[in-house]
Amino acid sequence: MTDIRVLDDEAQYRAHSTLFRRAMHWPPASDEQWEVARHSYEAGRVLAAFENDEMVGTTASFGSSLVVPGGSVVPHSAISRVGVRADHTRRGVLTSLMREQLSALPDPVATLRASEGRIYGRFGYGLAGRVRFVEIDAKRAVIPGEMTGRVRMVDQDTADKLLLELHDAFGLNRPGQISRWPGWWARARDRKGEAENSVTIIHSGPDGDDGFLTYKVSTEKDFKHRMSIEDFEWANDDAWRDLWIAVLRLDLIDHIENEVSLDDPVTLLFEDPRVVVTKDVFDEIWLRLVDVPRMLAARTYGAAEAVVIEVRDKLLPANDGCYRVSPDGAERVDEQADLTIPVDLLGAVYLGDTTFSQLAAAKRIEGTRLADADALFAVARKPYCGTFF
Ligand SMILES: CC(C)(COP(=O)(O)OP(=O)(O)OC[C@H]1O[C@@H](n2cnc3c(N)ncnc32)[C@H](O)[C@@H]1OP(=O)(O)O)[C@@H](O)C(=O)NCCC(=O)NCCS
Numbered sequence: 486m487t488d489i490r491v492l493d494d495e496a497q498y499r500a501h502s503t504l505f506r507r508a509m510h511w512p513p514a515s516d517e518q519w520e521v522a523r524h525s526y527e528a529g530r531v532l533a534a535f536e537n538d539e540m541v542g543t544t545a546s547f548g549s550s551l552v553v554p555g556g557s558v559v560p561h562s563a564i565s566r567v568g569v570r571a572d573h574t575r576r577g578v579l580t581s582l583m584r585e586q587l588s589a590l591p592d593p594v595a596t597l598r599a600s601e602g603r604i605y606g607r608f609g610y611g612l613a614g615r616v617r618f619v620e621i622d623a624k625r626a627v628i629p630g631e632m633t634g635r636v637r638m639v640d641q642d643t644a645d646k647l648l649l650e651l652h653d654a655f656g657l658n659r660p661g662q663i664s665r666w667p668g669w670w671a672r673a674r675d676r677k678g679e680a681e682n683s684v685t686i687i688h689s690g691p692d693g694d695d696g697f698l699t700y701k702v703s704t705e706k707d708f709k710h711r712m713s714i715e716d717f718e719w720a721n722d723d724a725w726r727d728l729w730i731a732v733l734r735l736d737l738i739d740h741i742e743n744e745v746s747l748d749d750p751v752t753l754l755f756e757d758p759r760v761v762v763t764k765d766v767f768d769e770i771w772l773r774l775v776d777v778p779r780m781l782a783a784r785t786y787g788a789a790e791a792v793v794i795e796v797r798d799k800l801l802p803a804n805d806g807c808y809r810v811s812p813d814g815a816e817r818v819d820e821q822a823d824l825t826i827p828v829d830l831l832g833a834v835y836l837g838d839t840t841f842s843q844l845a846a847a848k849r850i851e852g853t854r855l856a857d858a859d860a861l862f863a864v865a866r867k868p869y870c871g872t873f874f
Pocket of ligand 1: 577581598599603
């Protein structure tokens with residue numbers, strides 16, 4: 486019998502950490518790592534599965550906010566630290582943890598990063614946003630024109646304080662973006678310390694600091710140097726372009742790697758668009774609509790005739806029902822549905838990464854009025870989070 490408990494003391498948090506890390510094939514946190522990690526556990530959000538009083542599975546969430554299409558910011562749970570002890574897998578431990586976690590989440594929406602693509606659909610999470618990994622041939626890359634602002638490098642202590650302030654000051658402005666919680670920043674500082682080679686550049690425009698970029702460089706065979714951009718946020722287009730110019734001015738760099746949104750205009754910066762190569766497209770945001778009526782009402786919709794969508798949710802049946810979606814908003818109705826969709830796939834279309842027509846073509850949903858549904862859920866920008874957890 487699996488028993489799910491909410492953990493509430495540090496010894497249990499450390500056991501939770503060890504179990505999760507072992508499930509990921511990582512060693513337990515050292516005392517030094519634990520000193521940082523222990524502050525990241527949020528009371529009431531740390532769950533473990535027990536069998537015969539032994540911990541066999543873990544999950545946790547962090548309180549955050551998420552931007553939805555139209556710009557509203559909603560309370561959001563970032564789900565992480567999911568693991569089941571290797572000698573207890575495929576016996577329903579995760580299923581018990583997910584059921585319990587979902588039924589008690591305080592926020593109307595949750596997102597996570599998935600270690601494998603087949604795990605979370607059954608729990609109502611849909612693939613809602615993807616990222617593109619680009620590599621830039623730095624020796625050939627030329628951005629025409631000059632910088633409009635100034636850049637400066639800051640030391641690690643300054644970066645630790647300033648990045649948090651700037652991230653807050655820039656605000657949340659793109660669908661899929663989330664706020665970063667104190668424990669996230671603590672872990673980020675810790676990871677930079679481990680790398681010991683991270684450098685942060687700050688950009689200033691006419692109104693002060695308005696962008697930052699953190700990178701690290703590794704030396705490869707034949708004295709080639711590869712830069713990986715680890716964190717890049719900006720408040721306006723000038724800051725974004727200037728920071729690219731700044732990294733391309735650095736000596737010795739042969740290649741620059743970065744993770745960008747699917748529609749990021751980075752290729753358009755360069756005289757020769759072939760200096761940017763897309764190496765991979767990978768899933769970023771897995772999204773679970775926990776409170777469907779609230780989340781459908783939270784976003785805006787494009788111009789089209791109203792469509793009635795029937796939502797099916799096996800784990801949270803309070804979401805089951807028909808919703809009329811129109812340019813004026815969304816409300817629950819007692820009407821004949823135009824199309825029917827399971828909650829994980831509604832998560833996949835919610836931020837605009839996937840369309841109803843694509844799902845119908847793949848025989849994942851059935852119904853009519855697909856073009857209207859696509860137009861209602863259409864977005865100007867592809868979703869992108871940019872914060873790994
Ligand atoms: C992924 C993990 C948490 C699953 O835990 P679990 O207790 O074995 O999951 P359950 O027994 O509840 O499985 C539920 C269903 O999901 C399926 N499933 C679970 N993990 C899966 C995987 N990695 N790949 C494919 N299917 C998987 C099971 O087969 C089962 O399907 P069924 O209901 O049709 O029988 C566990 O395998 C694990 O800890 N893996 C390593 C760490 C990891 O990847 N964590 C996730 C971080 S995002």
